[in-house]
Every structure is written in C-alpha cells, then in structure tokens.
Amino acid sequence: MSKVLMKGNEAVAEAAVLGGCRYFFGYPITPQNEIPEYLAKRLPEVGGTFLQAESEISAINMVFGAAGSGARVMTSSSGPGISLKQEGISYISGAELPCVIVNMVRGGPGLGNIGPAQSDYFQATKGGGHGDYRLIVFGPASVQELVDLTIEAFELADRYRNPVMILGDGILGQMMEPVEFKVKEIRKGPEKPWAATGAKGRARNLITSLYIVPEELEEHCRKLKEKYDRIAAVEKRHESYFADDTEIVLAAYGTTARICKAVVDQARDEGIRAGLIRPVTLWPFPDEPYYKAAEHADAFLTVEMSNGQMVEDVRLSVNGRKPVHFLGRTGGIVPTKAEIYAEVKKIVEGGVR
Amino acid sequence: MSAAKVFTKPASMTDKIMHFCPGCTHGIIQRLVAEVIDELDIRENTIAVGPVGCAVFCYDYWDVDFHQASHGRAPAVATGVKRVHPDKVVFSLQGDGDIAAIGTTEIVHAAARGEKISCLFVNNSIYGMTGGQMAPTTIVGQKTTTTPGGRDSNMAGYPVKLTEMLAVLDGTAYSARVSVHNPANVIKAKKVIKKAFEVQIKGEGFAIVEILSTCPTNWGLSPVESIKWLEENILPYFPIGEFKTPGEVSR
Amino acid sequence: MLEELIIAGFGGQGVMSMGQLITYAGMIENKNVAWIPSYGPEMRGGTANCAVTISDREISSPVVTEPTSVIIMNQPSLTRFLPTLKPGGLLLINSSLVSADISRNDLRVLEIPSNELANEKLNNTRVANIIILGAYIESTKVVTIDSIVESLKKVLPERRHNLIPLNRQALELGAEFARLAKV
Numbered sequence: 073m074s075k076v077l078m079k080g081n082e083a084v085a086e087a088a089v090l091g092g093c094r095y096f097f098g099y100p101i102t103p104q105n106e107i108p109e110y111l112a113k114r115l116p117e118v119g120g121t122f123l124q125a126e127s128e129i130s131a132i133n134m135v136f137g138a139a140g141s142g143a144r145v146m147t148s149s150s151g152p153g154i155s156l157k158q159e160g161i162s163y164i165s166g167a168e169l170p171c172v173i174v175n176m177v178r179g180g181p182g183l184g185n186i187g188p189a190q191s192d193y194f195q196a197t198k199g200g201g202h203g204d205y206r207l208i209v210f211g212p213a214s215v216q217e218l219v220d221l222t223i224e225a226f227e228l229a230d231r232y233r234n235p236v237m238i239l240g241d242g243i244l245g246q247m248m249e250p251v252e253f254k255v256k257e258i259r260k261g262p263e264k265p266w267a268a269t270g271a272k273g274r275a276r277n278l279i280t281s282l283y284i285v286p287e288e289l290e291e292h293c294r295k296l297k298e299k300y301d302r303i304a305a306v307e308k309r310h311e312s313y314f315a316d317d318t319e320i321v322l323a324a325y326g327t328t329a330r331i332c333k334a335v336v337d338q339a340r341d342e343g344i345r346a347g348l349i350r351p352v353t354l355w356p357f358p359d360e361p362y363y364k365a366a367e368h369a370d371a372f373l374t375v376e377m378s379n380g381q382m383v384e385d386v387r388l389s390v391n392g393r394k395p396v397h398f399l400g401r402t403g404g405i406v407p408t409k410a411e412i413y414a415e416v417k418k419i420v421e422g423g424v425r
Numbered sequence: 426m427s428a429a430k431v432f433t434k435p436a437s438m439t440d441k442i443m444h445f446c447p448g449c450t451h452g453i454i455q456r457l458v459a460e461v462i463d464e465l466d467i468r469e470n471t472i473a474v475g476p477v478g479c480a481v482f483c484y485d486y487w488d489v490d491f492h493q494a495s496h497g498r499a500p501a502v503a504t505g506v507k508r509v510h511p512d513k514v515v516f517s518l519q520g521d522g523d524i525a526a527i528g529t530t531e532i533v534h535a536a537a538r539g540e541k542i543s544c545l546f547v548n549n550s551i552y553g554m555t556g557g558q559m560a561p562t563t564i565v566g567q568k569t570t571t572t573p574g575g576r577d578s579n580m581a582g583y584p585v586k587l588t589e590m591l592a593v594l595d596g597t598a599y600s601a602r603v604s605v606h607n608p609a610n611v612i613k614a615k616k617v618i619k620k621a622f623e624v625q626i627k628g629e630g631f632a633i634v635e636i637l638s639t640c641p642t643n644w645g646l647s648p649v650e651s652i653k654w655l656e657e658n659i660l661p662y663f664p665i666g667e668f669k670t671p672g673e674v675s676r
Numbered sequence: 677m678l679e680e681l682i683i684a685g686f687g688g689q690g691v692m693s694m695g696q697l698i699t700y701a702g703m704i705e706n707k708n709v710a711w712i713p714s715y716g717p718e719m720r721g722g723t724a725n726c727a728v729t730i731s732d733r734e735i736s737s738p739v740v741t742e743p744t745s746v747i748i749m750n751q752p753s754l755t756r757f758l759p760t761l762k763p764g765g766l767l768l769i770n771s772s773l774v775s776a777d778i779s780r781n782d783l784r785v786l787e788i789p790s791n792e793l794a795n796e797k798l799n800n801t802r803v804a805n806i807i808i809l810g811a812y813i814e815s816t817k818v819v820t821i822d823s824i825v826e827s828l829k830k831v832l833p834e835r836r837h838n839l840i841p842l843n844r845q846a847l848e849l850g851a852e853f854a855r856l857a858k859v
C-alpha cells in the first residue's frame with residue numbers, strides 16, 4: 073500500500089520537496105507551523121535550505137531574491153503574515169518571478185484567531201498588494217489535493233513566471249488523511265536563462281518591476297494582461313458533484329466544499345436534486361460551469377467561512393440568470409452540515425427569494 | 426493581637442486567573458509591573474501597549490488603559506500614543522520574537538528617537554505562543570522545532586543582544602537586563618522595572634528592560650529544570666546588569 | 677458504513693493519539709479515513725478533542741458535528757458533546773474520571789472504570805486509554821484489534837515496541853469489558 077497518513081501541513085511540505093522546492097523562507101504563525109517545522113528537517117536532507125526569517129516582510133523578500141536567482145522557492149504563512157507579504161508579492165508579480173505561497177487561512181480581521189476561515193479570498197484573488205497583477209490561486213479540499221496541487225503549483229509558476237498561491241485553511245492544515253505521493257522522483261525546474269546568476273558570457277539579466285517611462289510600464293502591464301488572459305483561457309478547474317440535473321447548486325471551495333458534499337448526499341437521499349460545483353482554481357475562477365448550470369438549476373447557494381467573498385464571483389458567473397443565495401460563518405466557526413441543509417431546504421421549498 | 430497584612434494582590438491587577446503554562450515566569454513579570462504601577466501611583470495615568478506572543482492577553486491582568494499592536498510594532502504604536510499623550514506614562518511589553526526579530530526596526534528607531542516610553546522585553550529564548558520555534562535569542566545549540574538539531578550558528582547565526590545594542594544609541598537613556606528565576610532576582614528586577622518607569626516620568630528618555638524568563642513547555646523541561654537550564658545556559662550568554670543609566674554618555 | 681467519532685478530554689491525556697491509532701487502523705484496512713484535531717496553544721491545559729471519520733465510501737465531509745460515537749475522558753467534554761450525539765449513538769465514558777449523569781435515553785452508554793482496570797488488571801495506568809479503545813472497537817467493530825496493533829508498530833518508535841504486548845492486553849481487556857456489558 074503506497075498511502076501514508078499525513079497532516080495537511082506536512083503533506084504540503086513534502087509535496088514541495090517533491091515538486092523541486094529547494095528553498096523555504098518563513099516566519100512562525102499558527103495554524104501552519106508544521107510546514108516550516110517539517111522543512112527545517114527535510115530540506116537539508118535533499119541539499120536544500122530552510123531559513124527562518126525575522127518577519128514575513130523579510131521572508132517574502134528572501135523569496136523574491138531566490139526566485140530571481142532561478143530557484144524553486146516557497147514560503148507559507150497565515151492571514152496576518154500574508155498581509156505583511158503583500159508588498160513583496162506585488163514586486164514578485166511585477167518582476168514576473170515564479171514562486172509558491174501557501175496561506176493556511178485563519179480567522180480575521182486583525183489578529184482575529186487561529187480557527188479555520190476563508191476570509192482571505194478577496195486578498196488572494198483580487199490583488200492584495202498594489203498594482204495590476206494576478207496570482208494563480210488553488211483552493212484544495214483534501215490532503216491529497218493539497219499534495220497534487222502543491223506539486224503542480226511549482227510547474228505552473230515556472231510555466232507562466234508567476235506566483236502561485238495555495239489557499240487552504242486551518243482545518244486542511246491540521247487534518248490527517250491518507251495520501252499518495254504519485255511523483256516518485258524529485259522534480260527539477262526548467263532552465264531559467266532570464267535569472268540573475270552572474271552575467272558570465274552573456275548580456276546581463278535584470279530582475280525588476282521598475283519601468284520609469286510610462287509607455288514602457290504600460291507596455292509591461294499589457295504584456296502581463298496577455299499572460300493573465302492566457303492563463304484564464306486554459307487553467308480554470310472545477311469539480312462537479314451531481315451538478316448536471318439540479319434544482320439547487322451549491323458553490324463552495326476547500327473545507328466548506330467537503331461539508332457541502334455531505335449536504336448534497338443527504339439532500340439526494342431525501343429527494344432534493346442538489347449538486348455542488350467546487351472551484352479548484354479560485355483564480356482563474358471557473359465561471360462557465362455556473363453559467364451553464366443556471367439553465368437547469370432554480371437557485372444557487374454559496375457557502376463560505378467568510379461574510380461573503382467568493383459569492384461575488386459566483387454571482388458574476390451566473391450573471392443574474394438565477395438567484396444566488398449566501399450562507400457564511402466567520403470567526404473560526406465551521407458551518408455545520410445541518411445548518412447548510414436547512415438553508416437548502418428553505419430555498420427549494422421557496423422560503424427564500 | 427491584630428495581624429499585619431504582608432501579602433496582597435496589587436491594586437492595578439485584575440482578578441482574572443492567568444493563562445500561562447505551569448512554571449512560566451511571564452506571570453511574575455506581569456505582577457511586578459502591576460506592583461510598580463501601584464507604588465508609583467500611576468494606574469490612572471498609564472497606557473500599556475501589548476505584544477503578539479504569550480503575553481498577548483496582558484490587558485486581562487492589568488487594570489490600566491491598553492492599546493493593542495500587531496506583531497513587533499508595539500514601540501511604533503506606543504510612539505503614537507505617547508505623542509498624543511506626552512503627559513501619560515506609556516509602556517510596552519514584548520517577547521523576544523516580537524521585539525528582536527519581526528520588530529527590530531520599530532524598537533531601534535523608537536530608541537534612536539529617544540521616545541519617552543518604557544519598553545519591557547521578556548526573553549524566554551523561544552517562540553512560546555506558536556509552539557517552540559527558534560527565536561532571535563535562542564542560544565547556539567538550543568533545540569527548537571525549527572532548529573531540530575540545535576541552533577547551528579553557520580545556518581542560523583547568533584542570538585541578538587538587543588539590550589546591549591540599544592545602549593549604544595544616543596536616544597537610549599536607560600538599558601538593563603534582569604532575571605526573575607529566583608526571589609533575590611525578582612526583587613532586583615522590580616527595582617529596575619521601576620527605574621525604567623521613573624526615567625520616563627522624569628522625561629529623561631527611552632528606557633529598555635530585558636527580563637529573562639523560562640518556558641518549561643517549549644523547552645521540554647520541568648519548571649525546576651528550566652530554572653537550572655536558564656542559570657547554566659542563558660545567564661552566561663545574556664549577563665544581568667545595567668548597560669546604560671541616565672546621564673551617561675553613549676559609548 | 678460511516679462512523680463519525682469524537683474523542684475528548686484534557687490535553688496530555690492521549691486523546692489525539694487514540695484518534696490517530698483508529699485512523700491508522702482504518703487506513704490499513706483500506707477504508708477511507710480522516711482525522712481532525714482541535715489545535716493551537718490555547719489547548720494547553722485545556723480541553724482537547726479530535727474527530728475521526730471512517731467510511732467504506734469516499735468521505736464527503738471530514739468535519740464531524742453530529743457524531744455516531746463519542747469517547748469522553750473529562751467532565752467538561754461530557755457537557756459539550758453529549759447533546760451532539762446522533763440518536764442511537766454510542767457514548768463511552770471513562771468513569772474513573774467522569775461522573776456520568778446522562779440526560780438522554782436514546783443512546784447506547786458504556787461506562788468503563790478504565791484507570792482502575794488498568795491499575796488492577798495490568799498494573800499500569802498509562803494504558804487506561806487503550807482499554808477504552810478496546811471497548812470502543814468491540815462495541816462498533818469499525819476496525820479490528822489486530823489493525824490497531826499493526827498501527828502501533830508503525831506509530832511507535834522501534835525502541836518502544838516492547839510495549840506492544842501490554843497494549844494488546846489492554847485492548848482485549850477493554851473488549852471483554854464491553855462484551856460483558858453488552859451495549
């Protein structure tokens with residue numbers, strides 16, 4: 073049997089190693105501490121470097137330097153730390169550098185608490201830092217998916233020269249599930265002729281996000297937009313669970329999507345034609361499946377551990393064709409199957425308009 | 426015969442039961458601060474600024490006005506408070522990670538500006554709150570969850586002697602290190618903390634007091650073993666003493 | 677089969693590792709499993725709990741809010757989790773530590789004086805948890821004692837493998853207690 077039982081955080085860390093990550097810079101914060109703790113042991117075993125920075129600001133800037141030097145590099149944190157990294161993320165995006173950033177989201181705003189939350193969705197998918205840039209954002213829903221998407225994140229980051237964010241939550245990080253590491257050999261990144269490696273026998277390489285001439289910056293932003301359009305055209309991913317003949321479609325990602333699956337099971341058992349469309353990429357957002365589902369579904373229900381963030385993208389996707397309802401819990405509280413099911417019933421019985 | 430009361434809870438302390446782990450000396454430090462506030466009679470005149478770290482709930486125990494700061498930024502927040510309230514006593518309490526890693530900039534520049542605030546710095550040589558990772562004050566060789574083989578100075582460098590560093594700044598009026606691992610030191614520590622407040626009250630400038638503390642939970646030792654470990658490992662590296670007193674010319 | 681178990685007690689009582697053992701055993705038996713702990717520093721000295729899901733289908737939700745079984749190791753946890761148990765659910769209580777005053781009559785209840793049993797029969801209170809685990813397995817049959825022993829071999833470092841026979845004894849003692857009590 074090739075499966076092992078692992079915590080989400082440790083699984084991400086091992087997946088990063090298999091994905092070719094050789095450098096990790098981070099700063100402790102709950103609930104993601106097992107990632108740096110695992111890598112402090114593991115990276116030296118494969119000739120890599122683990123370094124605990126003095127702050128998240130420093131950590132992301134170390135990532136900036138390592139990425140510009142051509143390495144596969146990762147950092148991880150949670151809410152408050154990810155906020156501190158935003159400036160660096162903007163620079164990394166502007167300089168078009170590949171890296172992987174993990175956010176095991178906790179309750180906010182401010183110091184909030186360490187419970188699971190999904191309230192960093194806007195920050196992850198709509199910018200977060202300054203300027204016109206996009207991150208590729210994955211929203212895994214199981215420990216296995218954490219592994220598969222982390223390994224893939226390094227490939228996408230290099231393919232597009234763009235940061236990729238893994239948006240988890242406290243539960244995904246702490247949960248143990250059996251996982252299979254399908255990648256048997258540690259991956260290596262592609263050649264990076266653009267990297268700052270010392271201009272030996274070639275023209276110098278410049279890693280920068282500074283374009284002081286307005287026309288040149290506009291040209292750069294246009295190039296970025298073309299890249300984002302290219303990504304959006306081919307990288308949208310979702311999972312559809314009983315969503316082909318529905319009266320109600322649930323929309324949820326991550327841990328919340330798991331609970332919604334159980335709600336769909338219960339609804340189907342009790343004769344309600346419910347389904348779930350779960351985005352796997354949060355950016356680019358898989359809009360089409362929702363748009364199409366609006367043909368047969370009477371209503372949508374978005375469930376999040378937030379005050380309502382992804383629901384805006386679901387509404388944009390459904391584009392006014394059908395009502396999109398929302399159920400959210402915050403503060404580190406996970407919505408229960410019972411409360412979601414009650415909402416589903418209320419909607420299909422016509423109680424909510 | 427009437428009994429004389431020799432021990433009581435400081436008036437500027439609340440009745441809240443402390444959340445610290447058994448054997449941790451954070452609680453002693455919080456109490457000493459409350460005693461000093463009582464003795465100087467400044468409870469109604471004081472604004473405290475807290476850290477992010479094990480002392481994050483310090484406002485639960487001190488019955489004074491309080492301002493939260495994000496991780497490492499307490500000296501900047503305290504600066505803001507003091508500039509608005511120059512006639513109030515403003516002090517901060519921070520852990521070693523808070524003050525000597527993520528918040529190094531803020532503490533250095535508060536000192537350089539000669540902010541008239543009192544900064545207390547609890548050095549337990551580890552990140553307590555987050556479960557025992559390496560701190561900027563972790564001793565070389567000390568095992569933590571992010572230095573599983575012991576802190577290797579080749580990879581992770583050396584402990585930061587922040588209090589000595591701050592002593593060389595012209596803006597610093599008072600800089601001292603104390604410990605609370607036994608009764609004699611507790612008494613000394615209180616005197617020094619009091620002095621840091623007095624320096625502020627007299628308008629003499631910026632004061633920093635580092636207080637050595639134990640962390641049995643994350644050191645993986647019993648409370649008694651922790652005290653021994655502190656004596657044998659921390660005290661030799663972080664010696665107790667005053668590094669600068671008011672009026673002294675900067676070295 | 678869908679078993680949703682919550683184990684709750686004080687931090688340091690071994691609640692987390694009990695859950696991990698069952699999860700591991702389920703995985704060995706090729707079942708779908710998941711384990712979620714309560715986490716963070718505020719758990720120190722406070723109450724700790726973990727949720728275990730074992731199913732022969734793919735697990736939709738690993739988050740357990742209406743458990744089918746609950747194992748209770750301290751008083752506050754009884755108050756907290758008793759109302760959440762599904763009707764017909766199994767309530768296992770370490771009666772050496774918790775005085776049971778059960779306000780519901782739609783449950784299967786098993787009280788085990790686990791610390792006394794461990795002390796009297798095995799002369800080692802450290803296996804009190806494992807006795808309860810044995811009783812749980814006997815009452816639910818979600819995994820076998822053999823699989824737990826198998827997991828112990830994986831979870832315990834080599835130098836602790838000498839403890840495995842004692843643990844097996846404890847599991848069997850718990851199972852026998854449950855068999856005689858016939859919940």
Ligand SMILES: Cc1ncc(C[n+]2csc(CCOP(=O)(O)OP(=O)(O)O)c2C)c(N)n1
Nearest residue numbers: 101477478479496520521522523552553554
């Ligand atoms: C921006 C940010 N990064 C990380 C954290 C997580 N965090 C909370 S406390 C702490 C370190 C505390 O260590 P220390 O300052 O030494 O104080 P102690 O807990 O040991 O008293 C960290 C890293 C946070 N709250 N905010």
